[in-house]
Amino acid sequence: MSLLKVEQLKKHYIMKEGLFNRKKVEIRAVDGVSFEVREGTTYGIAGESGSGKSTLCMCVARLLEPTSGKLYFDGKEYTHAKGEELRRLRAEIQMVFQNPLSSLDPHMVVKDIVLEPVRAQGKNDDESVALDALEKVGLSRSVMKMYPHELSGGMAQRVAIARALTLRPRMLILDEPTSALDASMQAQVLNLFNELQREMKITYLLVSHDLSVIGHMCDSMAVMYAGRIVEMGSYDQLFYEPSHPYTLALLASARFLPEGVNGDKFALRGEMPSPRNPPVGCTLHPRCPFATDVCHVNYPDLEALGNGHFVACHNKKNVTEALEIARRI
Amino acid sequence: MNDLNVGAYLVKRALLTVVVVIGTITITFFLSHVVPSNPVILLAGQNPTPEQIARLTHEYGLDEPLYVQFLIYLRQVFSGNLGISFSFSLQPVLPLVLQTLPNSMTLGALATLLAIVVGIPLGVESARRTGRKFDSLMRIFSVSSVALPQFWLGLILQLIFAVYLGILPNASYGGSLLFFDMHPVKTVTGSYLIDSLLTGNFVTFVAIAKSMVLPVLTLALYPIGLMIKQTRSSVMAALSQDYIRTARAYGIKEREVNYRFALKNALPPIIVTAALTFAYSSTLGVIYVEEVFNLAPGLGFLLRSSTGTGISSTGISGALDYQLILGLAIVVGIFYAIANLVADALQIYFDRRIAR
Numbered sequence: 001m002s003l004l005k006v007e008q009l010k011k012h013y014i015m016k017e018g019l020f021n022r023k024k025v026e027i028r029a030v031d032g033v034s035f036e037v038r039e040g041t042t043y044g045i046a047g048e049s050g051s052g053k054s055t056l057c058m059c060v061a062r063l064l065e066p067t068s069g070k071l072y073f074d075g076k077e078y079t080h081a082k083g084e085e086l087r088r089l090r091a092e093i094q095m096v097f098q099n100p101l102s103s104l105d106p107h108m109v110v111k112d113i114v115l116e117p118v119r120a121q122g123k124n125d126d127e128s129v130a131l132d133a134l135e136k137v138g139l140s141r142s143v144m145k146m147y148p149h150e151l152s153g154g155m156a157q158r159v160a161i162a163r164a165l166t167l168r169p170r171m172l173i174l175d176e177p178t179s180a181l182d183a184s185m186q187a188q189v190l191n192l193f194n195e196l197q198r199e200m201k202i203t204y205l206l207v208s209h210d211l212s213v214i215g216h217m218c219d220s221m222a223v224m225y226a227g228r229i230v231e232m233g234s235y236d237q238l239f240y241e242p243s244h245p246y247t248l249a250l251l252a253s254a255r256f257l258p259e260g261v262n263g264d265k266f267a268l269r270g271e272m273p274s275p276r277n278p279p280v281g282c283t284l285h286p287r288c289p290f291a292t293d294v295c296h297v298n299y300p301d302l303e304a305l306g307n308g309h310f311v312a313c314h315n316k317k318n319v320t321e322a323l324e325i326a327r328r329i
Numbered sequence: 330m331n332d333l334n335v336g337a338y339l340v341k342r343a344l345l346t347v348v349v350v351i352g353t354i355t356i357t358f359f360l361s362h363v364v365p366s367n368p369v370i371l372l373a374g375q376n377p378t379p380e381q382i383a384r385l386t387h388e389y390g391l392d393e394p395l396y397v398q399f400l401i402y403l404r405q406v407f408s409g410n411l412g413i414s415f416s417f418s419l420q421p422v423l424p425l426v427l428q429t430l431p432n433s434m435t436l437g438a439l440a441t442l443l444a445i446v447v448g449i450p451l452g453v454e455s456a457r458r459t460g461r462k463f464d465s466l467m468r469i470f471s472v473s474s475v476a477l478p479q480f481w482l483g484l485i486l487q488l489i490f491a492v493y494l495g496i497l498p499n500a501s502y503g504g505s506l507l508f509f510d511m512h513p514v515k516t517v518t519g520s521y522l523i524d525s526l527l528t529g530n531f532v533t534f535v536a537i538a539k540s541m542v543l544p545v546l547t548l549a550l551y552p553i554g555l556m557i558k559q560t561r562s563s564v565m566a567a568l569s570q571d572y573i574r575t576a577r578a579y580g581i582k583e584r585e586v587n588y589r590f591a592l593k594n595a596l597p598p599i600i601v602t603a604a605l606t607f608a609y610s611s612t613l614g615v616i617y618v619e620e621v622f623n624l625a626p627g628l629g630f631l632l633r634s635s636t637g638t639g640i641s642s643t644g645i646s647g648a649l650d651y652q653l654i655l656g657l658a659i660v661v662g663i664f665y666a667i668a669n670l671v672a673d674a675l676q677i678y679f680d681r682r683i684a685r
Binding site for chain 2: 061063086091094099104105107116117121
């Protein structure tokens with residue numbers, strides 16, 4: 001049973017520019033994304049900055065209105081939920097953001113920060129609720145009276161997590177939850193997420209540019225590029241049988257390829273294209289070492305490779321072959 | 330929370346005030362003496378002979394070197410004496426200023442209150458609707474209200490509400506120059522509006538209040554525009570913060586997000602604006618308004634006569650009344666310094682972190 005289902009989600013922005021805002025440019029931050037997250041598992045979304053993964057998160061959390069597409073939580077559509085219904089839903093889906101310090105109100109003490117969600121939802125805001133949540137994330141009573149600027153980055157992120165937990169949500173959206181922390185803190189916070197999942201059966205939607213974070217946490221994942229999912233499947237499928245040039249390049253750049261395989265030949269050229277003027281055809285073709293003529297014309301459909309592994313590439317066979325050859329050498 | 334720290338901080342700021350006032354005195358003293366002018370002509374009567382002028386100049390020490398005059402003045406100020414006014418028949422300056430202050434402060438306080446009550450909500454709503462029609466309208470309004478000259482606005486309001494519609498009095502406290510002859514008000518604080526209320530003189534209170542509607546409106550327009558602009562920009566900055574996004578994510582109502590979370594964090598610059606608005610409206614802001622609406626006595630009138638452009642008790646004008654100018658500068662300087670101090674204290678109250 002999938003807890004979260006996203007169907008053909010699109011978020012387009014209209015930018016007005018030029019004299020008197022007469023010129024309109026459409027920016028497709030998220031352009032037709034579909035996936036499902038099973039209850040109690042962790043779903044990872046990988047991609048470099050500007051790929052639309054944060055916009056996707058904000059749409060799923062209903063902090064942004066999607067342009068089109070459908071969102072289901074626990075089988076119930078909530079794409080256009082409003083008022084009370086949305087507020088109740090917010091108690092079930094919580095978010096933890098990238099920058100722990102700036103996501104805490106600087107004028108509140110930790111106790112009030114942690115209790116704010118239960119107060120907003122009109123639930124029990126007893127001090128024990130805050131203590132309980134802080135204990136879960138490994139913080140002691142002594143932080144209760146501190147202001148955010150007195151906390152370290154790791155502590156601040158733990159406070160942010162504690163705040164997300166007080167409502168006992170069924171799903172947590174983690175938007176780059178560790179990228180502002182140093183390496184040892186990252187590992188601690190990720191382990192904390194894993195423990196909390198075992199203990200409270202929380203479902204995670206984890207967004208990160210860091211494949212090691214995704215690898216540490218996720219059961220299944222999707223790779224996004226320029227607002228679309230280019231490959232999705234289980235952790236094993238994407239890490240050991242990548243079939244999209246972009247997935248391959250991400251793995252190569254993070255040294256996740258098998259021992260002895262030279263990743264340089266899979267590296268991408270140049271920069272991510274500007275979203276206001278995306279390339280015709282496959283958005284990756286100007287940078288792709290596997291690009292052929294057809295890539296300049298058509299965007300490839302997401303095709304099933306079996307066992308829930310999907311990939312959107314005209315030349316997927318060449319990609320797997322190239323990886324195979326590289327492995328043998 | 331450490332009360333000792335807060336106290337030390339405020340004392341430090343208060344000491345700074347003394348420095349500010351000495352600076353104000355120095356600059357005002359030398360600036361006023363740059364202009365060639367001899368205030369004794371205000372005393373010498375009609376067609377004085379050069380000998381009479383020379384005698385009076387010597388008598389009041391005005392022929393001493395400038396730095397000697399300055400040091401004498403400083404010594405006098407620190408013994409609590411602000412000197413005498415040449416344009417008001419040698420009355421002492423301090424009581425003269427203190428008599429006019431309550432009425433001008435009442436005008437300033439009402440204008441500031443209006444600016445806060447009207448300006449802050451409009452600013453918040455404008456920030457919420459950035460780039461939309463309401464926001465554009467507010468931006469046009471705030472720029473034009475800051476740009477409109479008060480003396481022009483005052484006249485237009487008089488024309489509309491007093492002349493054409495006839496629903497509000499044209500000028501003067503109580504609506505007539507003879508008002509206080511018929512309705513005397515016992516002096517308690519020195520402010521007509523407050524005194525009439527305190528002495529339970531309700532009819533008089535209403536008449537005075539009515540006569541103050543147009544002046545306060547005129548005085549408040551500029552601060553309202555300022556307040557809208559300031560609130561808009563600082564609330565906009567606060568709304569883009571991560572913790573505001575987080576607050577939305579856990580289901581805080583939109584109203585609360587805007588007014589409790591965003592406004593609270595946007596408050597410091599708004600407090601400073603409000604405090605300076607009060608200082609400005611009570612002192613410099615009233616110059617035109619008191620003139621246009623003939624609201625005497627007031628600080629604005631004193632300021633005008635001290636520079637030789639207003640009325641004086643001798644009927645002769647055209648000379649600088651040095652000690653009155655300096656006395657007003659000191660009072661205005663202290664007024665601004667206190668307003669800043671209050672703003673500091675309020676900021677500490679709203680943001681406990683500063684005091685940590």
